[in-house]
Amino acid sequence: MSGQRPYLKNAICPLCGTEIQTLAITKGYVEPRYTFDLRSNSVDHANLHSGLHLCTSCGYVFAENDEVPSNAKDIIKTEAYKTCNGIDFDDEITAEKYYKYALIQLENDNFYGAFYAFLFGAWVCDDHNNKELSVMFRKKTLEVFDVLWEKFEISEGFYIVRADILRRIGDFETVIKEYSKFYSLNDDRVMIAQIQVLLAKKKDDRCHFLPEYSALLS
Numbered sequence: 001m002s003g004q005r006p007y008l009k010n011a012i013c014p015l016c017g018t019e020i021q022t023l024a025i026t027k028g029y030v031e032p033r034y035t036f037d038l039r040s041n042s043v044d045h046a047n048l049h050s051g052l053h054l055c056t057s058c059g060y061v062f063a064e065n066d067e068v069p070s071n072a073k074d075i076i077k078t079e080a081y082k083t084c085n086g087i088d089f090d091d092e093i094t095a096e097k098y099y100k101y102a103l104i105q106l107e108n109d110n111f112y113g114a115f116y117a118f119l120f121g122a123w124v125c126d127d128h129n130n131k132e133l134s135v136m137f138r139k140k141t142l143e144v145f146d147v148l149w150e151k152f153e154i155s156e157g158f159y160i161v162r163a164d165i166l167r168r169i170g171d172f173e174t175v176i177k178e179y180s181k182f183y184s185l186n187d188d189r190v191m192i193a194q195i196q197v198l199l200a201k202k203k204d205d206r207c208h209f210l211p212e213y214s215a216l217l218s
């Protein structure tokens with residue numbers, strides 16, 4: 001159980017200056033336990049809920065201490081932003097916030113920011129057992145990953161996280177093809193790649209925690 005609790009607080013929209021009520025979270029220590037896509041158990045639903053704030057007046061989504069990009073006013077007026085490219089989030093307000101936040105990051109070439117916003121969105125949907133939306137979010141992370149791969153040198157750890165995202169959307173074939181012969185000087189990463197391949201061969205698209213890996217391999 002998380003030692004963190006949500007509470008309501010007032011915040012000022014940095015774009016239009018409207019005072020809104022938003023969720024914040026008390027700080028409490030949680031022994032970290034990670035999933036294969038490096039989600040920590042301290043990033044629980046309350047935590048995800050309070051990570052971003054939606055201005056009820058202008059629709060801008062922001063994180064605390066964020067600098068407002070100069071194109072923010074233009075982005076929030078776009079149909080893509082207003083309608084989330086036509087994606088129906090139903091009552092998944094938190095997931096919608098992550099989607100909108102990712103769009104703002106993309107428009108500002110902050111690809112790592114967009115990647116994590118989409119991944120956090122996937123975690124929100126995992127918590128709500130909304131498979132369709134979590135797959136959509138993970139597909140978006142992969143699109144951003146491809147851009148990152150083209151533009152920057154991708155770290156090995158980041159490449160390993162991708163295996164989990166691929167498996168969670170059911171792309172078992174790519175996991176098996178690309179990660180079966182994964183080689184690294186880091187034994188843990190090799191082991192994680194082996195597990196991902198093993199799970200992919202079983203067509204297992206469920207969430208697994210890192211400490212399970214010895215059990216999964218035995």
Ligand SMILES: [Zn+2]
Nearest residue numbers: 013016055058
């Ligand atoms: Zn506002």
